[in-house]
Amino acid sequence: TDIFSVLKGGGSTLLGYIGIDTIIEQMRKKTMKTGFEFNIMVVGHSGLGKSTLVNTLFKSQVSRKSAGWARDEKIPKTVEIKSVSHVIEEGGVKMKLTVVDTPGFGDQINNDNCWEPISKYINEQFEKFLKEEVNITRKKRIPDTRVHCCIYFISPTGHTLRQLDMEFMKRLSHSVNIIPVIAKADTMTIEERQEFKQRVRKELEMSGIEFYPQKEFDDDMEDKSDNDKIRETMPFAVVGSDKEYQVNNKRVLGRKTAWGIVEVENPNHCEFAQLRDFLIRSHLQDLKEVTHNIHYETYRAKRLNDNGGLHPISTNGTHDSNL
Amino acid sequence: MDAIMLQEKLVERLLCPRVRTARQKEKQYVGFATLPNQVHRKSVKKGFDFTLMVAGESGMGKSTLVNSLFLTDLYKDRKLLNAEERINQTVEIIKHTVDIEEKGVKLKLTIVDTPGFGDAVNNNECWKPITDYIDQQFEQYFRDESGLNRKNIQDNRVHCCLYFIPPFGHGLRPVDVEFMKALHEKVNIIPLIAKADCLTPNEIKKLKDRIREEIDKFGIKVYQFPECDSDEDEEFKQLDKELKECTPFAVIGSNTVVEARGQRVRGRLYPWGIVEVENQSHCDFVKLRNMLIRSHMHDLKDVTCDVHYENYRAQCIQEMTSKLAQDNRMESPIPILPLSTPDVDTEKLIKMKDEELKRMQEMLNKMQQQMHDKD
Numbered sequence: 044t045d046i047f048s049v050l051k052g053g054g055s056t057l058l059g060y061i062g063i064d065t066i067i068e069q070m071r072k073k074t075m076k077t078g079f080e081f082n083i084m085v086v087g088h089s090g091l092g093k094s095t096l097v098n099t100l101f102k103s104q105v106s107r108k109s110a111g112w113a114r115d116e117k118i119p120k121t122v123e124i125k126s127v128s129h130v131i132e133e134g135g136v137k138m139k140l141t142v143v144d145t146p147g148f149g150d151q152i153n154n155d156n157c158w159e160p161i162s163k164y165i166n167e168q169f170e171k172f173l174k175e176e177v178n179i180t181r182k183k184r185i186p187d188t189r190v191h192c193c194i195y196f197i198s199p200t201g202h203t204l205r206q207l208d209m210e211f212m213k214r215l216s217h218s219v220n221i222i223p224v225i226a227k228a229d230t231m232t233i234e235e236r237q238e239f240k241q242r243v244r245k246e247l248e249m250s251g252i253e254f255y256p257q258k259e260f261d262d263d264m265e266d267k268s269d270n271d272k273i274r275e276t277m278p279f280a281v282v283g284s285d286k287e288y289q290v291n292n293k294r295v296l297g298r299k300t301a302w303g304i305v306e307v308e309n310p311n312h313c314e315f316a317q318l319r320d321f322l323i324r325s326h327l328q329d330l331k332e333v334t335h336n337i338h339y340e341t342y343r344a345k346r347l348n349d350n351g352g353l354h355p356i357s358t359n360g361t362h363d364s365n366l
Numbered sequence: 367m368d369a370i371m372l373q374e375k376l377v378e379r380l381l382c383p384r385v386r387t388a389r390q391k392e393k394q395y396v397g398f399a400t401l402p403n404q405v406h407r408k409s410v411k412k413g414f415d416f417t418l419m420v421a422g423e424s425g426m427g428k429s430t431l432v433n434s435l436f437l438t439d440l441y442k443d444r445k446l447l448n449a450e451e452r453i454n455q456t457v458e459i460i461k462h463t464v465d466i467e468e469k470g471v472k473l474k475l476t477i478v479d480t481p482g483f484g485d486a487v488n489n490n491e492c493w494k495p496i497t498d499y500i501d502q503q504f505e506q507y508f509r510d511e512s513g514l515n516r517k518n519i520q521d522n523r524v525h526c527c528l529y530f531i532p533p534f535g536h537g538l539r540p541v542d543v544e545f546m547k548a549l550h551e552k553v554n555i556i557p558l559i560a561k562a563d564c565l566t567p568n569e570i571k572k573l574k575d576r577i578r579e580e581i582d583k584f585g586i587k588v589y590q591f592p593e594c595d596s597d598e599d600e601e602f603k604q605l606d607k608e609l610k611e612c613t614p615f616a617v618i619g620s621n622t623v624v625e626a627r628g629q630r631v632r633g634r635l636y637p638w639g640i641v642e643v644e645n646q647s648h649c650d651f652v653k654l655r656n657m658l659i660r661s662h663m664h665d666l667k668d669v670t671c672d673v674h675y676e677n678y679r680a681q682c683i684q685e686m687t688s689k690l691a692q693d694n695r696m697e698s699p700i701p702i703l704p705l706s707t708p709d710v711d712t713e714k715l716i717k718m719k720d721e722e723l724k725r726m727q728e729m730l731n732k733m734q735q736q737m738h739d740k741d
């Protein structure tokens with residue numbers, strides 16, 4: 044066969060094609076091999092459906108549902124931090140998903156400072172990463188336990204945000220990406236939902252609380268217009284369920300009541316599908332990047348300034364000096 | 367299937383994503399399989415960068431090869447110096463930057479040229495300006511990485527060095543060996559046999575074998591292609607094996623287009639025939655281009671960051687530490703401080719250590735300033 048026709052058939056024009064776009068494929072191969080990590084935290088009172096929602100989002104039992112506090116069981120005095128990791132795979136992509144639960148948040152009579160253990164946990168993960176980064180011999184891939192996203196569950200009261208909601212979001216929106224959702228949205232009609240959302244958005248705006256996606260981090264006009272649309276719809280009103288029912292000859296996830304079946308993935312019933320697409324299918328990587336490039340850098344800069352400098356340490360112990 | 371078709375299959379395979387699992391039902395589909403797309407959507411927006419160094423004596427065809435590889439015209443206004451003008455020349459480092467876009471992907475390509483290398487009568491340590499340059503880029507990156515504002519770090523580290531070996535000799539010369547040994551732990555070296563059109567196929571084979579032997583013998587660590595995944599198919603593995611056995615690549619470059627067999631190709635016109643640059647039976651140019659750009663560009667960058675740079679950084683830190691220890695005549699080291707809330711006594715101790723650390727940091731800063739002023 045003529046050599047030139049073979050070369051042409053391979054998709055390269057003789058004089059004009061270098062092949063730079065193949066670097067995308069090279070990157071993709073590499074990232075598929077190494078896999079991804081994603082750490083998601085859920086915060087809200089007991090019974091708002093946090094575990095159910097996470098299980099529904101990731102279509103697997105990644106979070107254990109609590110049955111509430113047994114009568115003789117004591118409600119823990121402080122908020123606990125429980126993190127569970129699972130490796131899930133889809134389409135050849137492996138993801139190590141870590142769900143960080145915060146049982147006890149908002150459950151006490153006096154909930155003063157109940158956000159502190161959460162804030163401490165988030166900073167501890169930053170510190171862990173920082174220590175690794177500053178080592179003399181660094182790991183090729185530093186294990187990332189930093190919280191990439193915090194889903195905050197708002198009670199569907201229909202009135203306004205609670206004081207605890209405001210306190211939490213005010214204090215933590217600068218160290219973690221907060222995505223507020225209205226839990227158990229099947230207690231509100233569509234009109235009630237819209238009004239509630241508007242009021243919530245207004246309240247947040249007036250207090251200067253920025254939830255993810257934050258306006259100041261929009262990269263370009265394209266991002267801004269995409270994110271503006273999302274910001275106008277947030278907080279998403281969600282319903283979670285791990286039970287399936289038959290509706291119109293299809294098996295769907297839903298909640299069966301006497302007056303009908305609430306379909307979780309039906310965009311006319313609730314905004315679960317929108318939340319899922321936003322969180323997983325379009326902004327997963329961006330959540331990680333904002334965590335790394337902004338929240339982590341803020342933490343790091345503060346540490347650098349406080350301590351008068353960063354000191355790399357060696358792990359082997361023989362070399363003790365920490366410069 | 368012959369070697370050429372295999373080679374093209376390699377390129378095709380690299381351009382099409384692989385679908386490993388059977389199509390999943392919509393019901394089970396969460397959607398994070400889009401994650402690789404999300405990752406590279408951002409990279410496409412930002413664009414990529416790549417720094418390539420070319421080293422070798424004058425007249426080895428380095429500029430021509432770079433132009434052939436990247437379809438550029440980087441050396442249009444170059445004036446060649448004659449022998450007398452070159453007498454007092456030292457090795458210079460010259461950077462050319464060009465932005466290339468193809469199918470929506472932007473690449474900022476930097477070519478680091480090293481004119482003057484090996485051209486003098488006495489070439490002792492002529493590689494020093496080159497190793498210094500590479501170290502300087504590492505140092506700048508290290509400083510940026512350790513600084514406060516890390517938003518827009520410029521990465522000027524050299525990702526790959528093409529080293530041109532003359533085809534006229536019988537293998538590696540002493541200057542080739544010394545150069546490669548001085549650089550093999552700082553940068554990915556890819557040795558090439560330059561101007562391969564003056565050799566017959568047999569001579570090329572003998573020269574390649576000889577050079578491979580000598581690289582082994584002298585313990586030179588040239589860039590190694592990563593191993594194939596065990597789950598790649600046989601065809602791909604075969605291709606990969608052939609690529610590895612073909613090193614060092616024997617290359618020919620050309621800035622001119624000639625007519626061969628009814629086609630316009632890059633080539634060199636001789637009375638006895640036409641050398642076609644992109645003809646795989648004429649030279650290894652296509653193999654080099656495919657490897658450098660289409661299959662291993664990302665890996666070259668990774669090895670630079672994960673291996674060469676990390677070695678530099680570890681060394682640098684150890685040197686700074688020992689120097690500081692010497693200056694201060696410190697005997698006992700200070701442990702790193704914990705973040706948790708300690709009791710009062712520990713707090714006092716921590717405060718004391720804090721002040722000591724502050725003093726050490728000031729000294730470090732002074733040193734860094736001195737190094738900076740020296741540059």
